[in-house]
Amino acid sequence: xxxxxxxxxxxxxxxxxxxxxxxxxxxxxxxxxxxxxxxxxxxxxxxxxxxxxxxxxxxxxxxxxxxxxxxxxxxxxxxxxxxxxxxxxxxxxxxxxxxxxxxxxxxxxxxxxxxxxxxxxxxxxxxxxxxxxxxxxxxxxxxxxxxxxxxxxxxxxxxxxxxxxxxxxxxxxxxxxxxxxxxxxxxxxxxxxxxxx
Numbered sequence: 001x002x003x004x005x006x007x008x009x010x011x012x013x014x015x016x017x018x019x020x021x022x023x024x025x026x027x028x029x030x031x032x033x034x035x036x037x038x039x040x041x042x043x044x045x046x047x048x049x050x051x052x053x054x055x056x057x058x059x060x061x062x063x064x065x066x067x068x069x070x071x072x073x074x075x076x077x078x079x080x081x082x083x084x085x086x087x088x089x090x091x092x093x094x095x096x097x098x099x100x101x102x103x104x105x106x107x108x109x110x111x112x113x114x115x116x117x118x119x120x121x122x123x124x125x126x127x128x129x130x131x132x133x134x135x136x137x138x139x140x141x142x143x144x145x146x147x148x149x150x151x152x153x154x155x156x157x158x159x160x161x162x163x164x165x166x167x168x169x170x171x172x173x174x175x176x177x178x179x180x181x182x183x184x185x186x187x188x189x190x191x192x193x194x195x196x197x
Contacts (some may be wrong), residue, residue: 001149005142005150006028008139009139011136012136012140017160017165023119024179026041026122027165030118031170034173035169035173036115038115038169038170038172039169040168041116041119042162042165042168043162044050044115044117044118045120045123046119046162046165047120047123048119048124048129049158050158052133053137053153053154054154055130056136056137058152092159100133123147137153142151152178
């Protein structure tokens with residue numbers, strides 16, 4: 001790969017991971033409750049991204065071209081999982097509103113259950129990820145790239161992505177961000193049903 005190709009891949013990748021989506025929103029939701037849970041979720045998110053990157057580098061695009069019926073199945077399954085996570089979060093939020101209106105004492109936020117798996121599931125359930133990674137890598141990865149080049153791309157994307165998501169988790173769990181988030185979204189520090197133990 002040329003230096004220009006590496007630069008283009010780095011810019012596109014950094015722009016993609018920095019763009020708010022289900023992964024970032026999950027991290028923010030967990031980080032205002034507990035730093036450790038958010039960092040574990042960030043690791044889970046990057047484990048999911050690792051699956052997508054490896055699949056794309058090793059030829060998922062070729063598989064999709066050969067068997068295009070796989071893509072709608074992946075998209076539908078991912079949409080169902082994301083919808084389920086959304087419903088669980090909504091139920092948790094409604095329960096908190098009911099508790100606040102009934103005058104129940106505000107309980108301390110509970111710890112997130114299995115945050116690594118929650119991050120992994122949220123990432124793998126995103127139906128756009130496969131299309132994104134295949135499209136991104138097809139622009140920069142030479143068709144007959146060596147194993148060393150493929151491995152270098154995987155490592156570079158995973159290391160930089162992990163640094164970004166862990167950085168978001170740590171920054172969002174800081175006292176200043178929590179105070180700002182509490183003012184912007186009252187009641188947001190209560191744990192949603194999908195994440196509580």
